[in-house]
Amino acid sequence: MRRPSVAGCCRTSCRWARPAWWRSAPRRSWPGVTLYRIVRGAVDPDDGYTATADFATTAARPTARGGSRSPRSIRASSTERSAPSWRPARWPAARPPAPSWTGSARWPPSTVASSPSTAAGTSPAHGNDYTCGNAHEPVAFTADFGAALPTGPGYQVRLDAQDRVVEVAPVRGGAEPAAGTVVLQATGDAAAWLAEHGTAGARLVLDTDVVDGDTGRRVPLRPGASVVNGGPLLVEDGATALDPVRDGWSPATLAGTARADFYWRWYVRRNPRTAAGVLPDGRLVFVVVDGRQVGRSVGLSITETAELMRSLGVDEALNLDGGGSSTVVTEDGVVNTPSDPVERPVGDAVVLLPGRP
Numbered sequence: 001m002r003r004p005s006v007a008g009c010c011r012t013s014c015r016w017a018r019p020a021w022w023r024s025a026p027r028r029s030w031p032g033v034t035l036y037r038i039v040r041g042a043v044d045p046d047d048g049y050t051a052t053a054d055f056a057t058t059a060a061r062p063t064a065r066g067g068s069r070s071p072r073s074i075r076a077s078s079t080e081r082s083a084p085s086w087r088p089a090r091w092p093a094a095r096p097p098a099p100s101w102t103g104s105a106r107w108p109p110s111t112v113a114s115s116p117s118t119a120a121g122t123s124p125a126h127g128n129d130y131t132c133g134n135a136h137e138p139v140a141f142t143a144d145f146g147a148a149l150p151t152g153p154g155y156q157v158r159l160d161a162q163d164r165v166v167e168v169a170p171v172r173g174g175a176e177p178a179a180g181t182v183v184l185q186a187t188g189d190a191a192a193w194l195a196e197h198g199t200a201g202a203r204l205v206l207d208t209d210v211v212d213g214d215t216g217r218r219v220p221l222r223p224g225a226s227v228v229n230g231g232p233l234l235v236e237d238g239a240t241a242l243d244p245v246r247d248g249w250s251p252a253t254l255a256g257t258a259r260a261d262f263y264w265r266w267y268v269r270r271n272p273r274t275a276a277g278v279l280p281d282g283r284l285v286f287v288v289v290d291g292r293q294v295g296r297s298v299g300l301s302i303t304e305t306a307e308l309m310r311s312l313g314v315d316e317a318l319n320l321d322g323g324g325s326s327t328v329v330t331e332d333g334v335v336n337t338p339s340d341p342v343e344r345p346v347g348d349a350v351v352l353l354p355g356r357p
Helices: 188-197 259-268 303-313
Strands: 011-014 023-029 033-040 051-055 077-079 087-090 111-118 138-142 148-157 165-174 183-187 204-212 233-236 275-279 284-290 314-319
Touching: 148 188, 183 188, 188 284, 233 275, 233 303, 259 303, 275 303, 284 303
Parallel strands: 011 284
Antiparallel strands: 011 051, 023 033, 033 051, 077 087, 111 204, 138 183, 148 165, 148 183, 233 314, 275 284, 275 314
16 A cells, blocks of 8 residues: 655745746556646746746546546646735636545534533533634633733633632633633623623533534544644635634734734745645645745745635635645655755644545
8 A cells, every 4th residue: 555645735836937838747646646746937027026836636537447547737827926915817727537535524624612501501602713703702711822811891700620710800801821720701691691600609611512613513523533723714615714803813813912923924924834625526625835945935925825725716725734834745755845954743734545445
């Protein structure tokens, strides 16, 4: 059995180059998956540089015996001219034929939700990495939040390690939660609920579930289930879906913190990127963008990454871990040019395995 392809199967580079014609070269194939490259480079000396796209995609033409023939060539062109917004000039209408495997995936991922409950009832609360957009919604904070709590009108209680209310406040704010404790904040009608049930000494139990963002149903975490972290959401229903304030990336989200610097360095600046998307027919698209390399690739901003994924025709797309983690590995080894000079330990990866006959 061949070794799997890890982390993704598409990368984009930006480099100085003379005008060149398209060239397409198959890279490697196994049943159900074929990696191939298409390269075009150009530069306008009067108007900056253009992007050189080096794409690899999972595409195969299934045969009656379960194998695959050579993929069809895809031609695409893109232009980047040192502008704040990067948009491809055109992308092909033709798409690779369906692969010889079946399966399903969903982006955006399910929401992690926590519900404080008492004998009197339950009130839903959202978990990490989500900015409250409901005027009547409680939010749970733990030490993993890593910053001072958001301030403003509402109601707030602090729970100890035994889920007992040890502190109440008629307004929101304060230091980040200590390890083993939880802070519940609420506004609107939820604040009234919390003020009624979150009295000093009361016990509020947080039941944590993974919930399908579309249906609201609980997702069972059975053995073999995998979750890959990522964010923000790039594309939804075929349209760019960025909302820095909602997603918690905006410098205005948390006043008095270092978020403004982080927002500039991570969100606005061009960096190596990794993204995953789903085409209308259910096929997956993985993109890895090299960056931080003068003369080869500067990378993309989050906005540019969203535009790239939308231009590839995906219905939904999610940003994954980038920077030095943006790496593509096949049986031949690393096939892109990561920005880190040494191998980086990462917590998770997307792995493509050969299908069973």
